[in-house]
Amino acid sequence: DGGITQSPKYLFRKEGQNVTLSCEQNLNHDAMYWYRQDPGQGLRLIYYSQIVNDFQKGDIAEGYSVSREKKESFPLTVTSAQKNPTAFYLCASSRGLAGTAYEQYFGPGTRLTVT
Amino acid sequence: AQSVAQPEDQVNVAEGNPLTVKCTYSVSGNPYLFWYVQYPNRGLQFLLKYITGDNLVKGSYGFEAEFNKSQTSFHLKKPSALVSDSALYFCAVRDGSNYQLIWGAGTKLIIKP
Numbered sequence: 075d076g077g078i079t080q081s082p083k084y085l086f087r088k089e090g091q092n093v094t095l096s097c098e099q100n101l102n103h104d105a106m107y108w109y110r111q112d113p114g115q116g117l118r119l120i121y122y123s124q125i126v127n128d129f130q131k132g133d134i135a136e137g138y139s140v141s142r143e144k145k146e147s148f149p150l151t152v153t154s155a156q157k158n159p160t161a162f163y164l165c166a167s168s169r170g171l172a173g174t175a176y177e178q179y180f181g182p183g184t185r186l187t188v189t
Numbered sequence: 190a191q192s193v194a195q196p197e198d199q200v201n202v203a204e205g206n207p208l209t210v211k212c213t214y215s216v217s218g219n220p221y222l223f224w225y226v227q228y229p230n231r232g233l234q235f236l237l238k239y240i241t242g243d244n245l246v247k248g249s250y251g252f253e254a255e256f257n258k259s260q261t262s263f264h265l266k267k268p269s270a271l272v273s274d275s276a277l278y279f280c281a282v283r284d285g286s287n288y289q290l291i292w293g294a295g296t297k298l299i300i301k302p
Contacts, residue, residue, distance in 0.1 A: 078232075116193075116279060116292030117233075132289070164232055171288045175221050175240045178290070180232030 077101065078181035080165050085186045087159075095150045095184045097165035105171050106148040107178065110134060111162040120163075123148055124171060152186065159188045191216045193282050195293035202270045202300050210265040210296045212280030221283035222263040223290065224254055226276045233279065239263060250274070270300045 078099045087093045099106065105124050109117040119132030123142040137156025142148050148167075152159045162185050166178040194213045202208045214220055221240055225233040237248025244256045254265045265278060280293040 080232075114198075114294060116281075116294045117290075118292075119289055122289070166233075174288070175238065175283075177223060177235040177238055178233075179235070180225075182232045183230070185230070 078165060078167055078179055080163075080181035080184050082184060083182065085184055087186070087188050089188055090154045091188075092151055092153050093159075093186065093188075095152070095163055095165075095186070097148045097150065097181060098146055099148075099165075099167045099179075099181075100146060101167055101179060102145070103167035103169055103179070104145070105168045105176075106142065107166040107168075108132075108138070108140065108148070108150045109164045109166065111164055111183075117164065120150065122171075152188075159186060161186060191282070191284050191286070191291055193280055193291050193293040195278075195280055195296045197296050198294075199297045199299065202298070204272055204300050204302050205269055208267050208270045208274070208298065208300070210278050210280075210298060212263045212265065212293060214261050214263065214280075214282045214291075216282050216284070216291075217286075220261075220263075222254075222256065223281040224248065224252070224263075224265050225279045225281065226250075227279065227295075228276050236265070236278075272300045272302055274298060275300045 081096045107122045108120040121140040123129040139151045165181040168176040168178045170176045223238045224236040227233045239256045247253045281290040
């Protein structure tokens, strides 16, 4: 079964704690992305990676960090510096960057609640 | 500035009637346009895309979209709506400067039996 998995589905943390969201894909895709989704808004890009050991900041990277040590994995850490971390987080992958016209495949998402 | 607009927050359609979800865009260069659907508490699923060629694009689940260059629009359509089509629909366009997707705010589609 090919696809993207995200874990956990729901995550609760106390303010001031860092938390890492998992994203794994077995589609052999080169590009991976992290988005944040808030009610009534479109998706906002946090980070993206075109290749292993390389990643770029998106529109709202402040307070987040990522790594891409393996092609299949692109974990996102939400740090205590992120002022408003409660949101729905979506991971996606594509054969290449969106500019090459490849569609993105999305994981099921992780809903993070910070209190 | 490059942008995508989905002018309707919500669209209500009776089952069996045709549906249209609107999308307009503003980009430099040739647009790459995408439609995705999201069911509650789930990730997004790709429906269709326009890159070049025929202005009418057919996609998954009986959906199609019409690219109109003069009106800078890419409206999503389906001839006969199903209750199961009820979901949140997103339009997206490639940003010509950095090749990332610019996303619309989404349109909630409600199909009533």
